[in-house]
Amino acid sequence: MLKVQNVSYRYDSWNWWRPRSEESSVLRDVSLDLEGGCCLGLLGTSGAGKSTLGKVVLGLQRPNKGQILFEGQDLYASGGQLRQRIRREIQVVFQDCYSSVNPLMTAAQIIGEPLRNYERLSAGELRRCTGALLEKVGLSAGDGSKTPDEFSGGQLQRINIARAIALRPKLIVLDEPVSSLDRVHQSLILELLADLKSSLGVSYLFITHDIQAAMALCDRVAVMDRGEIVQMTDKPLSLWESESPTVRSLTEAVLPEHPSLRRSLS
Amino acid sequence: MEVRGLQVGLKTGEPADLLRSINLTLGRGQVLGIVGESGSGKSLTCRAILGLLNTRSMRVSGSVQLNGQELMLLPEKNLRKIRGKEIGSIMQNPMNAFTPVHTIGSQFVETLRTHSQLSKGQAWQQAVHSLESVNLMEPDKILKRYPHQLSGGMLQRVMIAICLCLRPGLVIADEPTTALDAVNQLQVLRELERLKMECGTSILIVSHDLGVIAQMADEVAVMRKGEIVEHAGVHELFDAPRHAYTRMLLEARPRLGKEAKNAEGSKRQLSL
Numbered sequence: 214m215l216k217v218q219n220v221s222y223r224y225d226s227w228n229w230w231r232p233r234s235e236e237s238s239v240l241r242d243v244s245l246d247l248e249g250g251c252c253l254g255l256l257g258t259s260g261a262g263k264s265t266l267g268k269v270v271l272g273l274q275r276p277n278k279g280q281i282l283f284e285g286q287d288l289y290a291s292g293g294q295l296r297q298r299i300r301r302e303i304q305v306v307f308q309d310c311y312s313s314v315n316p317l318m319t320a321a322q323i324i325g326e327p328l329r330n331y332e333r334l335s336a337g338e339l340r341r342c343t344g345a346l347l348e349k350v351g352l353s354a355g356d357g358s359k360t361p362d363e364f365s366g367g368q369l370q371r372i373n374i375a376r377a378i379a380l381r382p383k384l385i386v387l388d389e390p391v392s393s394l395d396r397v398h399q400s401l402i403l404e405l406l407a408d409l410k411s412s413l414g415v416s417y418l419f420i421t422h423d424i425q426a427a428m429a430l431c432d433r434v435a436v437m438d439r440g441e442i443v444q445m446t447d448k449p450l451s452l453w454e455s456e457s458p459t460v461r462s463l464t465e466a467v468l469p470e471h472p473s474l475r476r477s478l479s
Numbered sequence: 480m481e482v483r484g485l486q487v488g489l490k491t492g493e494p495a496d497l498l499r500s501i502n503l504t505l506g507r508g509q510v511l512g513i514v515g516e517s518g519s520g521k522s523l524t525c526r527a528i529l530g531l532l533n534t535r536s537m538r539v540s541g542s543v544q545l546n547g548q549e550l551m552l553l554p555e556k557n558l559r560k561i562r563g564k565e566i567g568s569i570m571q572n573p574m575n576a577f578t579p580v581h582t583i584g585s586q587f588v589e590t591l592r593t594h595s596q597l598s599k600g601q602a603w604q605q606a607v608h609s610l611e612s613v614n615l616m617e618p619d620k621i622l623k624r625y626p627h628q629l630s631g632g633m634l635q636r637v638m639i640a641i642c643l644c645l646r647p648g649l650v651i652a653d654e655p656t657t658a659l660d661a662v663n664q665l666q667v668l669r670e671l672e673r674l675k676m677e678c679g680t681s682i683l684i685v686s687h688d689l690g691v692i693a694q695m696a697d698e699v700a701v702m703r704k705g706e707i708v709e710h711a712g713v714h715e716l717f718d719a720p721r722h723a724y725t726r727m728l729l730e731a732r733p734r735l736g737k738e739a740k741n742a743e744g745s746k747r748q749l750s751l
Contacts, residue, residue, distance in 0.1 A: 258660050258661075258662045258663070259630065259631070259632070259659075259660045259663070260630065365517065365518065366517060393657075394517075395516050395517050395687035395688075396687055396688060396689065396728065396731045397516055397727060397728060397731040398516075399731070400731045401731075422660035422661055422662075423661065424661065462662050463661060463662065465665075466661035466662045466664065466665040467661065467690070468664075468665075468688070468690025468691060468693065468694050469690060469693045469694055470689075470690065470693060471693055471717050472693045472694075472696075472713045472714050472717055473714065474693070475693065475694055476694065478665075478668060478669045478672040478673075478694075
């Protein structure tokens, strides 16, 4: 469904007096494949280029090299109407739930916005749709009249998810959706995402630095380090036994579940 | 440190509607963990202990004693001398803890010189040493940079380096690792552990991550809705949690397939 082919991206601007440097490359020759109904995890420390790859896939940043194929069509070569249609199929949930909603809009308006943009619904239908979406993500239809400041972080993230699934997309890019939440809400949101995946058949590109979250949700995991994919596996659990130093540093950073398993920190 | 009957409320509301009679005791070289969901009053407790709450809009009562000295009655001028020198604090967001318009070095040196009689050169030397000790490469370069040029993990380690220099008796760490990724989190915990071992510092660590608590704490206080609902030794808490909310916290970790289905029932009963 989604093919990322030899994508490179760098953030620096260059001109005649400031030549290009190779060091500032954020993505180097990254290639990925994602089938429908599958969850691909992108795992890595901060600065590994995970989020940049997410933005490139979303169509927000044109890569310097390589191409993104979504159902066989080049995302950046296609223009106008085609682009608009592809955009509808790829949605996103960001880490910072507060800044991804307009504080002046009500929850129903926020969730209804993509529907208003893409579908011609009457006011009654729109209300029914947003109500159903709210219930699908574990809130009540009555919450639709509240504004973002009346919700907690976990609830607001549910609203972001509801907005992302409103148009029944084929792919959702989840950019650290649970990192800013506390553990209780983290596991609840992960469960919600797993439920939605099986009921809607949507694919996820799940960007995270939390190896346990990745293992709980993903079918496949790609480990990134400094702009490159260092490991790709179909069995996320096999990462525990991985030899690669990048993966090792991630698995070793997992904190104990019980004080008797405490690690020595010297 | 001893906290007795600490209460915080809004002036417009009930006298104790934000925090209700918090009692905490922390011995030398001990680590006390505070856990709880967001909005349960963990950070408010920390700020009340540091005397950082706005007394024009908040009503604070109770007693906070440090080495037998009552902090609640001290005037602001004396409190300033205690903050930093005797109570170090590490905040959740290191980006907000530094001024963006001055270099790391000038802020570091300023902090050292307000609490000791060092010359600028000596203070700079000490800053370089302490940055080296938290495993930051090229400390001279880092000191000349501005906060936005460093990553979150590096800034957090600079904060800890400042703490290390002043050798406070108590460090209040308010979610020190929440903004960091797993690898940096381990680094920061390592530095805190070293601070404890080398200076005999007591640490009050606030977190919503039980992994951090399991790794660091000797004792744990569980907060919910402005109250301490459970207070126990760390082993006791993990082996035999008494409060329903504590059990829910313990169960809240990412689960794999089958395990998740078994746990679903129990979570529904508790319902957040």
